[in-house]
Amino acid sequence: MNNFEFKNPTKIIFGKDSIAKITEEIPTNANVLLLYGGGSIKKNGIYNQVKTALKNFEVTDFGGIPANPEYAILMDALQVIKDKNITYLLAVGGGSVIDGTKFLAAVAVYKGETPWDILTQNIKTEKGMPFGTVLTLPATGSEMNSGAVITREETKEKLAMGGPGLFPQFSILDPQVVKSIPQRQLANGLADAFTHVLEQYMTYSVDAKLQDRFAESILQTLIEIAPTVLNDTFEYKAASNFMWSCTMALNGLIQKGVPTDWAIHAMGHELTALYGIDHARTLAILTESHYQFNFESKKEKLAQYAERVWNINEGTVDEKAHAGIKKTTAFFKSIGINTKLSDYTNDYEGTAEEIAKRFTSRGWLGLGEHQSLSPDKVKEIVEMAY
Amino acid sequence: MNNFEFKNPTKIIFGKDSIAKITEEIPTNANVLLLYGGGSIKKNGIYNQVKTALKNFEVTDFGGIPANPEYAILMDALQVIKDKNITYLLAVGGGSVIDGTKFLAAVAVYKGETPWDILTQNIKTEKGMPFGTVLTLPATGSEMNSGAVITREETKEKLAMGGPGLFPQFSILDPQVVKSIPQRQLANGLADAFTHVLEQYMTYSVDAKLQDRFAESILQTLIEIAPTVLNDTFEYKAASNFMWSCTMALNGLIQKGVPTDWAIHAMGHELTALYGIDHARTLAILTESHYQFNFESKKEKLAQYAERVWNINEGTVDEKAHAGIKKTTAFFKSIGINTKLSDYTNDYEGTAEEIAKRFTSRGWLGLGEHQSLSPDKVKEIVEMAY
Numbered sequence: 001m002n003n004f005e006f007k008n009p010t011k012i013i014f015g016k017d018s019i020a021k022i023t024e025e026i027p028t029n030a031n032v033l034l035l036y037g038g039g040s041i042k043k044n045g046i047y048n049q050v051k052t053a054l055k056n057f058e059v060t061d062f063g064g065i066p067a068n069p070e071y072a073i074l075m076d077a078l079q080v081i082k083d084k085n086i087t088y089l090l091a092v093g094g095g096s097v098i099d100g101t102k103f104l105a106a107v108a109v110y111k112g113e114t115p116w117d118i119l120t121q122n123i124k125t126e127k128g129m130p131f132g133t134v135l136t137l138p139a140t141g142s143e144m145n146s147g148a149v150i151t152r153e154e155t156k157e158k159l160a161m162g163g164p165g166l167f168p169q170f171s172i173l174d175p176q177v178v179k180s181i182p183q184r185q186l187a188n189g190l191a192d193a194f195t196h197v198l199e200q201y202m203t204y205s206v207d208a209k210l211q212d213r214f215a216e217s218i219l220q221t222l223i224e225i226a227p228t229v230l231n232d233t234f235e236y237k238a239a240s241n242f243m244w245s246c247t248m249a250l251n252g253l254i255q256k257g258v259p260t261d262w263a264i265h266a267m268g269h270e271l272t273a274l275y276g277i278d279h280a281r282t283l284a285i286l287t288e289s290h291y292q293f294n295f296e297s298k299k300e301k302l303a304q305y306a307e308r309v310w311n312i313n314e315g316t317v318d319e320k321a322h323a324g325i326k327k328t329t330a331f332f333k334s335i336g337i338n339t340k341l342s343d344y345t346n347d348y349e350g351t352a353e354e355i356a357k358r359f360t361s362r363g364w365l366g367l368g369e370h371q372s373l374s375p376d377k378v379k380e381i382v383e384m385a386y
Numbered sequence: 387m388n389n390f391e392f393k394n395p396t397k398i399i400f401g402k403d404s405i406a407k408i409t410e411e412i413p414t415n416a417n418v419l420l421l422y423g424g425g426s427i428k429k430n431g432i433y434n435q436v437k438t439a440l441k442n443f444e445v446t447d448f449g450g451i452p453a454n455p456e457y458a459i460l461m462d463a464l465q466v467i468k469d470k471n472i473t474y475l476l477a478v479g480g481g482s483v484i485d486g487t488k489f490l491a492a493v494a495v496y497k498g499e500t501p502w503d504i505l506t507q508n509i510k511t512e513k514g515m516p517f518g519t520v521l522t523l524p525a526t527g528s529e530m531n532s533g534a535v536i537t538r539e540e541t542k543e544k545l546a547m548g549g550p551g552l553f554p555q556f557s558i559l560d561p562q563v564v565k566s567i568p569q570r571q572l573a574n575g576l577a578d579a580f581t582h583v584l585e586q587y588m589t590y591s592v593d594a595k596l597q598d599r600f601a602e603s604i605l606q607t608l609i610e611i612a613p614t615v616l617n618d619t620f621e622y623k624a625a626s627n628f629m630w631s632c633t634m635a636l637n638g639l640i641q642k643g644v645p646t647d648w649a650i651h652a653m654g655h656e657l658t659a660l661y662g663i664d665h666a667r668t669l670a671i672l673t674e675s676h677y678q679f680n681f682e683s684k685k686e687k688l689a690q691y692a693e694r695v696w697n698i699n700e701g702t703v704d705e706k707a708h709a710g711i712k713k714t715t716a717f718f719k720s721i722g723i724n725t726k727l728s729d730y731t732n733d734y735e736g737t738a739e740e741i742a743k744r745f746t747s748r749g750w751l752g753l754g755e756h757q758s759l760s761p762d763k764v765k766e767i768v769e770m771a772y
Contacts (some may be wrong), residue, residue, distance in 0.1 A: 001561075001626040003401025008394070014643065015389025175387075207623045209610060210631050213603030221595045237593045240387040244643070245596050257400065257630070 001208040004256040010144045011170040014244065016236070018174045019046070022053040022090070025132055025170040030088035032059045033081060035101050037093045039063055044180035046136055050092050060084050065093065068151040068158065068272060068279070069100030071116065074107075078115070081108050081129075089131035091168075094185075095140025095192075098133050099148035102166045105129045118161050119150055125163035132170040136177045138243040139189035139280065141196060141250025143171035151273065158269040173247065178229070178239035186229055187335045188280035193246040194222050194331070195283040199262050200255040202291065202301050203369040208258045212304070215254045219309045221245045226335050263367040264290050267382060270355045277344050284332040284339050289384030291325045293377070297370065341386050352382035387594040390642040396530045397556040400630065402622070404560045405432065408439040408476070411518055411556040416474035418445045419467060421487050423479045425449055430566035432522055436478050446470050451479065454537040454544065454658060454665070455486030457502065460493075464501070467494050467515075475517035477554075480571075481526025481578075484519050485534035488552045491515045504547050505536055511549035518556040522563045524629040525575035525666065527582060527636025529557035537659065544655040559633065564615070564625035572615055572628075573721045574666035579632040580608050580717070581669040585648050586641040588677065588687050589755040594644045598690070601640045605695045607631045612721050649753040650676050653768060656741045663730050670718040670725050675770030677711045679763070683756065727772050738768035 013021050026032060032054060041047040051059075062077045080086065081104065089108075091101035105128035107115040117123060135143045142148065147162035178186070201215035222245055228238035248254070267290075268282030277285070291298060299321040306312040306324030315323065332339050341348045356375035359365070367373035373381070399407050412418060418440060427433040437445075448463045466472065467490065475494075477487035491514035493501040503509060521529045528534065533548035564572070587601035608631055614624035634640070653676075654668030663671070677684060685707040692698040692710030701709065718725050727734045742761035745751070753759035759767070 001401075001623065001630065003404065005397065005399050007397035011391065011393035012642075013391050015387075018389065207627070208630075209607045209627045210603060210634060213606060214600060217596060217599030217603055220599060224595060237387065240643075241593070241595045244387065244594075248596060256398075257626075 001206055001211075001257040002259070006252060006256045007164070008144065008167065008252055010167045010251075012144060012173060012247070013170060014173040016174060016176060018172050019049040019134055020053050022050065022132065022134065022172060023056070026054075026057060026088055026090070028056075030057060031084065031086050032057050032088045032090055033077070033084070033086040034059050034061050035065060035077065035089060035091050035093070035097055035104070036061075036063045037065050037067070037097050040180070041092055041136060044177070046092065046134065046177060050090070050134060054090075060086065065097045065100045067096045069096045069103065069148075071150055071152040072154070074100050074103055074150070075115070077104055078107055087129070089129055090134070091131060092134040092136060094135070094137030095142045098135070098140070098142040098168070099150065101131050101133070102128070102142070102146070102148035103150050103161060105131050105166055106161065106163065116152070119159040123161070123163075125161075125165045127165040128163070130169050132172075133168045134172045134174075135243070137181060137185055137189060138178065138246035139185075139192040141193070141247055143168060143173065144247050144251035149269065156273045158273040173243050175236055175239035175243045178242065179234040183230060183336070184278075187337055188278050189242070189246060190222055190226050190229065190280075190335050191284050191332055191337050192280040193249040194219060195264060195280070195287060196249040197222075197254065198287065198328075199264055200258065200260045202298055202305065203259040203261050204297060205300060205304075206258055211254050211256065211258050214248075216305070216308045218245050218249050218254070219305075223309070223331060226331075230335060259369040261369045263373055263378075263381075266359075266364065266367050267355060267378060270358060271341065271351070274351065274354065275345050275347075281337055281344065284337045285341050285344070285385050286381065287332070288325055288329045288339060289381050291328070293381045293384060294368065294373075295321065341382075348386050351386075352379040355379070355382050387592055387597075387643040388645070392638060392642045393550070394530065394553065394638055396553045396637075398530060398559060398633070399556060400559040402560060402562060404558050405435040405520055406439050408436065408518065408520065408558060409442070412440075412443060412474055412476070414442070416443060417470065417472050418443050418474045418476055419463070419470070419472040420445050420447050421451060421463065421475060421477050421479070421483055421490070422447075422449045423451050423453070423483050426566070427478055427522060430563070432478065432520065432563060436476070436520060440476075446472065451483045451486045453482045455482045455489065455534075457536055457538040458540070460486050460489055460536070461501070463490055464493055473515070475515055477517060477519040478522060480521070480523030481528045484521070484526070484528040484554070485536065487517055487519070488514070488528070488532070488534035489536050489547060491517050491552055492547065492549070502538070505545040509547070509549075511547075511551040513551040514549070516555050518558075519554045520558045520560075521629070523567060523571055523575060524564065524632035525571075525578040527579070527633055529554060529559065530633050530637035535655065542659045544659040559629050561622055561625035561629045564628065565620040569616060569722070570664075573723055574664050575628070575632060576608055576612050576615065576721050577670050577718055577723050578666040579635040580605060581650060581666070581673060582635040583608075583640065584673065584714075585650055586644065586646045588684055588691065589645040589647050590683060591686060591690075592644055597640050597642065597644050600634075602691070602694045604631050604635050604640070605691075609695070609717060612717075616721060645755040647755045649759055649764075649767075652745075652750065652753050653741060653764060656744060657727065657737070660737065660740065661731050661733075667723055667730065670723045671727050671730070671771050672767065673718070674711055674715045674725060675767050677714075679767045679770060680754065680759075681707065727768075734772050737772075738765040741765070741768050
């Protein structure tokens with residue numbers, strides 16, 4: 001096991017009818033900016049529950065944060081924060097709204113001139129404006145970590161940021177919100193959480209037995225609940241397991257003490273930036289080719305995964321490892337997610353070159369747990385995913 | 387899954403040579419009380435590492451905190467805290483030293499007249515004196531939770547306390563400390579962590595799939611590493627897995643959203659108070675009879691445990707459940723821990739009555755996940771463990 005530091009101070013408030021507890025978590029004198037997305041929370045009743053809980057607070061609304069939170073829109077929100085002397089942010093939404101709120105929490109206290117520098121210059125936020133979240137879409141884990149990914153349409157970029165000052169002070173996880181989530185988003189959430197775990201697990205062994213087993217536990221649980229979550233009939237129990245699994249998949253715990261990969265995410269972000277493909281689906285597009293390309297360095301863990309997660313007990317290490325990859329692709333398909341770039345666009349020629357060029361220009365010369373995936377290798381992996 | 391709240395702000399600093407990092411974690415102007423146990427840290431070099439890290443701090447030593455931290459001795463430490471205007475506590479030890487330090491962190495800011503009331507009147511500490519820990523004995527999980535158990539020789543009592551203000555600010559976990567731990571303590575640590583998991587898992591199902599799998603992951607890991615940990619030759623990897631498993635076994639995570647039992651601990655504390663039997667061994671004494679006595683209400687989970695942790699796939703639910711109990715007893719024996727009270731004392735007659743009487747006098751009228759174990763049932767369970 002590698003050396004590590006772990007601290008996660010977010011308070012999770014999990015369960016049925018927990019949205020009302022916002023009242024106890026926000027300082028009574030706070031001047032709150034309520035951030036949300038396209039307005040689905042106004043249809044499903046969550047907005048009203050939040051407003052009721054906030055009835056004794058000063059609150060300004062800021063809706064319209066899109067999937068892949070857009071820099072220009074967040075700059076509008078920053079203006080509201082300044083104009084209204086906002087002191088507390090409350091994100092009500094999925095990963096995009098929460099990520100956008102984290103960026104605002106950083107920017108609101110940032111002393112530099114250009115907020116975009118936080119993303120390009122990898123500036124860590126030690127202390128941001130305090131914020132809480134009400135999660136409406138299990139998927140990204142953003143509700144219990146300190147990282148965010150921000151998109152800039154103008155330059156077709158999608159970049160990550162974060163820092164120890166960007167953990168939510170609290171996050172409300174009421175599994176009942178799952179009831180009104182469309183199938184497409186549910187499938188995305190399952191695939192996103194599944195791939196988060198894979199990125200922290202499918203590397204090489206450092207004999208971190210508990211981290212491996214925790215990762216496998218999340219994968220097994222996602223596989224087990226997926227059909228029920230996608231079923232038309234809402235089941236609270238499955239929704240609970242789905243929601244908690246997504247949070248645990250990326251709250252930092254399972255990545256401590258082990259090597260992590262994240263190449264699938266780095267490449268996937270480019271597919272979203274270039275084609276607007278849903279984040280989770282870009283991951284599903286790249287997983288198989290990434291594991292095929294890096295088969296030799298990952299096969300031991302792939303075989304362990306095949307055994308423990310998919311109960312494949314027959315065959316050599318290579319055979320099990322290949323079977324594990326096949327099972328992963330089959331899992332994505334079983335939840336209705338296609339796994340080739342050509343399933344999403346006809347205009348894919350040249351994508352691999354373009355992504356390799358972008359990585360080169362940013363100085364990203366070695367992705368993956370061995371930092372060995374140079375832009376030319378990235379090009380091959382993306383081509384295999386056409 | 388039941389509703390829950392989870393917040394654990396302790397910073398874990400895990401790995402080789404991490405003791406030196408104390409320096410960065412304690413406020414520079416702190417007046418530190420360094421608390422430790424019987425002095426083994428002076429023989430194994432840990433004391434010197436800590437002192438070196440603290441060389442620029444004002445530090446007062448307080449050694450001699452015994453296993454089962456004793457109220458009278460802690461009252462002496464409280465006097466030192468007052469006399470020396472101590473502002474920060476640093477526990478260097480195992481669960482007993484850390485628990486004693488937590489009690490002091492509570493008492494140091496307590497406004498009431500009699501510190502013992504914190505234990506008897508179940509007073510939660512919202513904000514204690516800040517403290518950190520350097521763990522020298524993986525076992526109790528106290529390094530990453532906010533609870534403690536304190537013993538009073540005068541009245542032969544052993545009682546629990548805690549509160550959200552009693553999380554360590556940081557805990558240093560350097561697996562190298564395992565090298566100098568005697569076999570007996572290693573076995574105790576394994577049994578203690580194992581039983582901590584059982585108490586949070588072996589109840590009835592609320593379909594909390596991830597919590598169940600995380601619990602099983604810790605049990606599987608402890609079983610897997612036990613022989614290596616107990617081997618005369620020190621292995622860093624096994625020590626790392628041992629240490630992290632013990633912490634995760636009782637840092638609050640796996641108990642969230644599920645019913646918990648803790649009857650084994652409640653009964654076990656009495657055996658320690660009455661006979662001075664090592665805490666972990668009291669748990670091993672009571673586990674089998676507790677599960678036999680409560681077989682009907684626990685058999686579904688016992689069977690799941692037998693399947694997933696011990697790979698027992700044949701037989702009925704009842705058969706698997708019984709096999710799971712047998713495997714548990716065999717595990718304790720495999721690490722050199724006897725599982726009957728009569729293995730530890732010849733003077734056991736009347737113990738069951740005495741414990742039942744104590745529970746009655748304290749008003750503990752229903753132990754276990756169903757609060758159904760009345761003192762007369764406790765009497766039967768303890769008798770079965772003779």
